[in-house]
Amino acid sequence: MEPVQLLDTDGTLLPGAEARLPDESVLKALRLMMLSRAADRRAISLQRQGRFGTFAPVMGQEAAFVGSAMALDPAQDWIVPQYREMPALLHHGYPLERLFGYFKGNAAAAKIPDGVNMFPIQIALGVQIPHAVGLGWGLRLRGLPGVVACYFGDGASSEGDFHEACNLAGIVKAPVVFFLSDNGWAISTPRRMQTAGATFAERGPTYGFPGVVVDGNDLFAVHAVTREAVDRARSGQGPTLIEARTYRIGPHTTADDPTRYVDPAEHAAWEARDPIDRVQRYLAAKGLWDGAAEEAWAKEIDAEIEAAVEVAEAQAAPSADDLFEHSYAHLPARLERQRDELSRRGWP
Amino acid sequence: MTMMTMVQAIRAALFEEMARDERVMVLGQDIARLGGVFRATEGLVDVYGPDRVVDTPLAEGVIVGSALGLAVAGMVPVAEIQFLGFAHQAFHQIGAQVGRFRFRTHGRFGAQVTIRAPFGGGVRTPELHSDALEAQFVQCPGLKVVMPATAHDAKGLLLEAIRDPDPVLFCEPLRGYRLVKGEVPDGDYTVPFGQLREARTGEDLTLVAWSAAVQVAEQAAERLAEEGISAQVLDLRTLVPLDVDGLVKAVERTGRCVVVHEAPLSAGFGAEVIATIQEEAFYSLEAPIARVTAPDTPYPLAGIEDLYIPTVDRVVDAARATVKS
Numbered sequence: 126m127e128p129v130q131l132l133d134t135d136g137t138l139l140p141g142a143e144a145r146l147p148d149e150s151v152l153k154a155l156r157l158m159m160l161s162r163a164a165d166r167r168a169i170s171l172q173r174q175g176r177f178g179t180f181a182p183v184m185g186q187e188a189a190f191v192g193s194a195m196a197l198d199p200a201q202d203w204i205v206p207q208y209r210e211m212p213a214l215l216h217h218g219y220p221l222e223r224l225f226g227y228f229k230g231n232a233a234a235a236k237i238p239d240g241v242n243m244f245p246i247q248i249a250l251g252v253q254i255p256h257a258v259g260l261g262w263g264l265r266l267r268g269l270p271g272v273v274a275c276y277f278g279d280g281a282s283s284e285g286d287f288h289e290a291c292n293l294a295g296i297v298k299a300p301v302v303f304f305l306s307d308n309g310w311a312i313s314t315p316r317r318m319q320t321a322g323a324t325f326a327e328r329g330p331t332y333g334f335p336g337v338v339v340d341g342n343d344l345f346a347v348h349a350v351t352r353e354a355v356d357r358a359r360s361g362q363g364p365t366l367i368e369a370r371t372y373r374i375g376p377h378t379t380a381d382d383p384t385r386y387v388d389p390a391e392h393a394a395w396e397a398r399d400p401i402d403r404v405q406r407y408l409a410a411k412g413l414w415d416g417a418a419e420e421a422w423a424k425e426i427d428a429e430i431e432a433a434v435e436v437a438e439a440q441a442a443p444s445a446d447d448l449f450e451h452s453y454a455h456l457p458a459r460l461e462r463q464r465d466e467l468s469r470r471g472w473p
Numbered sequence: 474m475t476m477m478t479m480v481q482a483i484r485a486a487l488f489e490e491m492a493r494d495e496r497v498m499v500l501g502q503d504i505a506r507l508g509g510v511f512r513a514t515e516g517l518v519d520v521y522g523p524d525r526v527v528d529t530p531l532a533e534g535v536i537v538g539s540a541l542g543l544a545v546a547g548m549v550p551v552a553e554i555q556f557l558g559f560a561h562q563a564f565h566q567i568g569a570q571v572g573r574f575r576f577r578t579h580g581r582f583g584a585q586v587t588i589r590a591p592f593g594g595g596v597r598t599p600e601l602h603s604d605a606l607e608a609q610f611v612q613c614p615g616l617k618v619v620m621p622a623t624a625h626d627a628k629g630l631l632l633e634a635i636r637d638p639d640p641v642l643f644c645e646p647l648r649g650y651r652l653v654k655g656e657v658p659d660g661d662y663t664v665p666f667g668q669l670r671e672a673r674t675g676e677d678l679t680l681v682a683w684s685a686a687v688q689v690a691e692q693a694a695e696r697l698a699e700e701g702i703s704a705q706v707l708d709l710r711t712l713v714p715l716d717v718d719g720l721v722k723a724v725e726r727t728g729r730c731v732v733v734h735e736a737p738l739s740a741g742f743g744a745e746v747i748a749t750i751q752e753e754a755f756y757s758l759e760a761p762i763a764r765v766t767a768p769d770t771p772y773p774l775a776g777i778e779d780l781y782i783p784t785v786d787r788v789v790d791a792a793r794a795t796v797k798s
Contacts, residue, residue: 205542236579244545245577252570255535259542259550266498266524267547286566289535296530451580452615454638457667457714 126324128338128370131345134398136406144345145352146195148413154195154344155404155414156422158187161212162401163426164221165375167434168228172379176438178230181209185342185374188400189306191216192347193274193369196355201271203242203264205257207250209306210276217243221430225437233447234440242271250311251277251284254303258290261299261358272300272358274351279319280311282328291366295333298363302354303329305366306341308373309395313386329366341369342400372398442472477657480650482624483513483589486631487551489661491521494549497635498525501536501553501589510555511591511650533563540586541571549585551635557592557644558601558772560610568613571640576615584615586640587631591647593685593735594782597775603647604772605736607684610642611712611745617641617666618712622687624655626710629664636663646685653688667714671723675705677796678729681720681746683709686733686783693733693788702796712742720746721753728759731791733783738766760798763791 131142138144146154165184171177183190186209194213197204204210204217215221218241226234227246237243244260247253257275264271281287282305294301305325309316322328329336335357339350347369354365372395376383408414449456449464456464477485491497498521499514505528508515518526529536533554540550554560560567567588574584594603610618619634619641621627627645634641646653672687673694680690687708694704707723709716724730730750732743743764750762765783773781 232577232579237581239581249565249569252538252565255538255566256542256545256570258535259539259544260546261542262539263543263546263548266543269546273542286534286538289530289532290538292530292532293535293539297527451576451578453617454575454583459715459717 126326126338128340129346129350130340130343131349132343132403132407134403136403136410142345145349146345148408148411150195151344151404151408152413154191155401155408157191157212157216158401158404159422160215160426160429161187161191163423164211164430167430168225169379171434177225177228179378179380180228181378182375183209183211185395185399186306186308186371187212188344188404189341189347189369189371190276192344193302193304193351193367195348196351197272197274199242201242201269202355203244203260203271203273205244205253205260205273205275206246207253207277207281208246208248209278213276214243217241219243221433222436225433226440229437231437231440231443233443234437251281251286253277254281254286254290255293257301258294258299261294261301262297265300270359272302272355274302274304276304276306278311279305279307279309279316279325280314282325283319291328291332291364294364298361300358300361301364302351302358303364303366304351305368306371307368308371310373310377312377312381313383324368326366326368334364334366336366336368338368338370341371342398342403344400344404371400444468474656475659476654477624478651479621479624479627479645479653480511480513482628482657483631483645484515485657486628487514487517488520490632490635491517491525493661496547496549497551498527498543498548499551499553500527500529500540502529502531502555504528504553509553511647513589513645514553533559534566537563537566537571537586537588540588541566541574541584544585545582549635551587551589554588554590556602557590557606558604560590560606564609567610567616567642572613572615574615575639583638584640585638587634587643588641589643589645591645591650593646593648594772594778595648595685597778600772600774603778605734605767607644607712608736608740608742611742615639617714619643619666619710620684620712621645621710622649622653622672622684622708624653624657626664626670628657629662630666630710632661633663633666637666644684649685649688664710666711667716668710669716669719670708670710671705672708673704673706675703675727677703677727678731678792679705679707679723679727680731680733680788680792681707681709682733683712684735686735689783689785689788690733692785693792696785696789697792702792704792715745715749717749717753721750724750725754725757728757729795730762731765731788731795732762733765733788735767735782737769738764739769741766760795763795765791
């Protein structure tokens with residue numbers, strides 16, 4: 126199975142390829158990809174200063190998450206994420222300051238706003254895939270037109286939950302797009318140790334639905350295959366498994382040291398296929414992008430990120446209420462006593 | 474009032490709640506056409522159809538995991554795990570996901586999910602069908618753990634569970650399904666969580682149990698009465714939330730207590746009951762609190778399960794010793 130590709134690494138459309146995204150959308154996508162890249166760098170720096178917790182950067186995979194999220198309608202479609210899909214969540218309406226609030230370790234600051242159709246960031250690998258299937262299945266039972274995009278990686282595909290969820294999704298024709306972002310690594314474990322199969326996408330047909338491989342660093346191709354999968358799901362034809370081939374340019378998280386296991390030559394080859402460069406070249410050839418534009422946007426983006434950091438850092442310190450308030454809808458008497466005891470003691 | 478077995482009472486609750494609330498659906502293995510291996514869901518599919526009564530693939534993890542997604546979509550799922558012993562294959566979804574979903578979303582979403590699961594020994598099942606795992610789930614914050622002992626409570630507690638905005642693990646004693654019979658009110662009623670039931674009044678000591686062990690305790694109390702020992706029997710009904718006040722008041726009155734459960738001894742829920750009593754009512758105690766439980770061995774093959782499960786004799790012996798000391 127050859128990956129679907131529309132945009133060459135030099136930013137030109139491949140012969141016969143058609144750009145279905147209007148220039149205005151491509152510019153919006155680029156803005157979001159650049160914001161994500163800059164937010165990654167800022168988050169890593171904040172973690173180094175002890176102002177953020179462990180952070181999982183997206184860098185190198187921006188086209189996969191922006192292209193796929195742009196195929197969704199945030200008003201009716203849902204995202205069920207793993208934890209490395211920042212720009213998809215931002216596109217869907219999750220504010221950057223809340224994402225930062227999450228990585229700062231403040232649950233109240235990270236709360237998904239009402240009306241944003243998104244599950245929380247999921248740290249356990251693959252467990253969200255069954256949730257996505259139930260959600261899509263439930264939307265259909267309720268007669269709602271929403272589609273669910275479920276994100277996970279090559280590592281999560283080895284979990285039993287992936288199999289159980291795909292299997293059920295095929296049977297109930299759940300309106301789900303399984304978006305497998307193959308970034309080459311599960312921390313230090315390379316893709317070849319996750320599967321002996323030639324592709325992940327080929328598993329789709331074994332569950333009774335299509336699988337497709339796409340160049341995950343090609344904004345146009347990712348958007349096109351996701352749009353097709355969303356249309357398929359919305360029209361009642363069931364799920365699709367998309368395997369987006371991309372690469373984790375950064376570390377697994379701020380706690381990781383990839384120099385212990387990444388081959389520098391492989392890393393360099395993928396850097397040459399950078400998804401942001403590719404879109405900038407495409408727009409430059411059309412006269413829509415140049416150094417001055419890049420400089421102007423970089424300034425705007427920095428200001429946007431600083432504003433989000435400020436909001437995230439200005440959040441009230443958590444209290445015992447934050448620990449107990451949402452443990453249960455109605456707090457049992459036993460927990461009330463525990464809350465009162467901790468409240469009396471105050472902050473340690 | 475209608476005389477019903479426990480399984481009939483559970484079925485009645487499901488029938489009535491699916492009629493009352495069209496968001497309620499049941500899903501699990503063999504629950505639709507077959508009506509469940511114990512027939513608890515028999516006939517539901519004929520009335521409510523295959524969209525709301527769903528035979529799932531044989532996969533505990535996705536039965537529970539998809540129920541969480543269904544709940545967020547606005548359905549009210551009642552998932553069946555065919556035997557609690559197989560809930561280990563869904564443990565990551567029950568404890569780490571469904572149980573803490575309200576907490577993880579800071580209240581944006583709850584998980585109105587009921588998980589029904591039969592358990593308990595005495596019916597000569599194959600391996601892993603009988604294990605009493607309830608204490609393992611008590612250590613899953615956000616989850617409620619409900620253990621009915623009577624037909625009346627099975628219906629009233631199940632209706633309460635389905636309507637609870639938080640997830641509930643509803644454990645059904647499989648040897649009680651047909652053995653336990655009682656008067657069950659017709660129509661709608663609920664039994665609130667966190668309120669224990671005094672199954673038998675008594676003055677000399679308190680026997681604490683839940684689920685099928687309540688019957689063992691009641692039979693022991695009957696035997697003890699013949700020798701002039703008056704034993705109170707408490708049915709905890711729900712382990713989470715625990716009726717601390719009811720438990721403490723009872724033991725303060727009798728000063729003596731024996732806890733009976735089918736799960737292994739170490740870190741069984743009996744340990745929590747005893748720790749709670751010693752924290753709250755230590756100076757009322759006239760004797761050490763005893764436990765009658767399964768040993769700390771795996772649940773055995775059927776041929777020796779009678780040795781494993783707490784017996785009336787063992788409870789009577791423990792009660793005698795407690796009263797004498």
